[in-house]
Amino acid sequence: MDFQVPIRIKPLDPLITHQDKLLLIGSCFTEHIGRNLEEAKFNVLQNPSGILFDPIGVCNSLVAYMENKQYAAGDLFELNEAWHSWMHHSRFSHPSAGQALAAINESQQQAHDFLKQADWLLITLGSSFVYKLKENGQPVVNCHKAPAQEFTKHLSTIEEIVTMLDGTIYRLFQFNPKLKIIFTISPVRHIRDGVTENNRSKARLIEAVHHLVNKLDRLYYFPAYELVIDVLRDYRFYDIDMVHPNYQATQFVLEHFKASCTDETARLIIEEVKRIALARRHRPFNPASQQHRQFLHSTMNKARELMELYPWIDFTEEMAYFESEWSDSTGSGFSSKQ
Known part of the structure; x- marks a missing residue:
C-alpha cells in the first residue's frame, strides 16, 4: 500500500559538484537549502540582499548585482531609530546610516564578483504579490514595519512575471555565459494573504517558471513546492505556525535535491x-x-x-x-x- 504520491524528478544535466559556485536568492526557504549546502562544504553565496519573496524584487536585485550598484545615503530612509533600504532585508538596517550603507555595498560587491563566476543560480520564488510605495510606485522587498497605508499591494499577472524574469535571464546569460539557473517555488504558505490568494499567487509563479523552463536552455525546475504540498501533504510536516515546513520536511526536500541535483562524488x-x-x-x-x-x-x-x-x-x-x-x-x- 502506498502512503505517498510518487514523484519522479529528472536529474540535472549536468549535475552540481563541489567545484561549482552556487548563488542562491529568494525566499526564506532558500536559506534552508543554502545553509545545508554550505554545511556540506559547497561553495555558496546566499541572499546577498537578504530574503526576497516576489519576482520583481529578485529580478531588481540580480540586475543591481550585475551592475554592481553602489548605494548612497539618498537610497536609505529612517524609521524607528534605524536606517533602512527598500531594496534590502532588515538584517542590513542599522542605527548608523554609514554602517548600513557599508554593509549593503560590501554585499553588493561580493554578489557582483560571485555572480560573474557562478556556475549555478538557484532562484526560489515565494509570492506573486508585490508591494509598492504609494508616493512613487517603487517596488519594495521589505516593508520594515512601515505603516500599511504607505503601500499598494499588487498580484502580478503571469505575463508580468514572465516578462520580468525573461529580460533578467537574458541579461544574466550575457553577464555570465556559463551560468545555469534552477527555479524552485517555496512551499512556505503566505496565509496572511489568505488561503485562496496564496494559491493563486503560487499558481502564477509555477505557470510562469514552467513557461520559461520549457522555452530556454540552461533553465531547470526543482519541485520543492510539490514535494511538501503534494508528496508529504500533512500538517505534521509544518511548524506550529502552520506556515513554514519543519525540519523533517526540509530534510525530505534536501535529500531529493541532493539525489537529483548533485553528482555521485558530491554525495559521497x-x-x-x-x-x-x-x-x-x-x-x-x-x-x-x-x-x-x-x-x-x-x-x-x-x-x-x-x-x-x-x-x-x-x-x-x-x-x-x-x-x-x-x-x-x-x-x-x-x-x-x-
Missing part, C-alpha cells in the same frame, strides 16, 4: 562531511582518556585525507578545532604519526 563527500561535523559536536565523558585521544586522532587524519583527496574542500576550521582539542587532552601538538 556530503556523507563524509556529516561524519566530521558529528565528530565535532561530540562531547566526551572524559576528555583526557585514551579513547577520546584516539577518536580525535582518527578524525583529524580523516579530515586531512579528505583535503588531500579533494583539495577544493576546506576543512581548515574543523582541523583547527580538533588540533586544539588534541592539545588540551595531551599537552602537545598533533602529528599524523602519533
Whole structure:
C-alpha cells in the first residue's frame, strides 16, 4: 500500500559538484537549502540582499548585482531609530546610516564578483504579490514595519512575471555565459494573504517558471513546492505556525535535491562531511582518556585525507578545532604519526 504520491524528478544535466559556485536568492526557504549546502562544504553565496519573496524584487536585485550598484545615503530612509533600504532585508538596517550603507555595498560587491563566476543560480520564488510605495510606485522587498497605508499591494499577472524574469535571464546569460539557473517555488504558505490568494499567487509563479523552463536552455525546475504540498501533504510536516515546513520536511526536500541535483562524488563527500561535523559536536565523558585521544586522532587524519583527496574542500576550521582539542587532552601538538 502506498502512503505517498510518487514523484519522479529528472536529474540535472549536468549535475552540481563541489567545484561549482552556487548563488542562491529568494525566499526564506532558500536559506534552508543554502545553509545545508554550505554545511556540506559547497561553495555558496546566499541572499546577498537578504530574503526576497516576489519576482520583481529578485529580478531588481540580480540586475543591481550585475551592475554592481553602489548605494548612497539618498537610497536609505529612517524609521524607528534605524536606517533602512527598500531594496534590502532588515538584517542590513542599522542605527548608523554609514554602517548600513557599508554593509549593503560590501554585499553588493561580493554578489557582483560571485555572480560573474557562478556556475549555478538557484532562484526560489515565494509570492506573486508585490508591494509598492504609494508616493512613487517603487517596488519594495521589505516593508520594515512601515505603516500599511504607505503601500499598494499588487498580484502580478503571469505575463508580468514572465516578462520580468525573461529580460533578467537574458541579461544574466550575457553577464555570465556559463551560468545555469534552477527555479524552485517555496512551499512556505503566505496565509496572511489568505488561503485562496496564496494559491493563486503560487499558481502564477509555477505557470510562469514552467513557461520559461520549457522555452530556454540552461533553465531547470526543482519541485520543492510539490514535494511538501503534494508528496508529504500533512500538517505534521509544518511548524506550529502552520506556515513554514519543519525540519523533517526540509530534510525530505534536501535529500531529493541532493539525489537529483548533485553528482555521485558530491554525495559521497556530503556523507563524509556529516561524519566530521558529528565528530565535532561530540562531547566526551572524559576528555583526557585514551579513547577520546584516539577518536580525535582518527578524525583529524580523516579530515586531512579528505583535503588531500579533494583539495577544493576546506576543512581548515574543523582541523583547527580538533588540533586544539588534541592539545588540551595531551599537552602537545598533533602529528599524523602519533
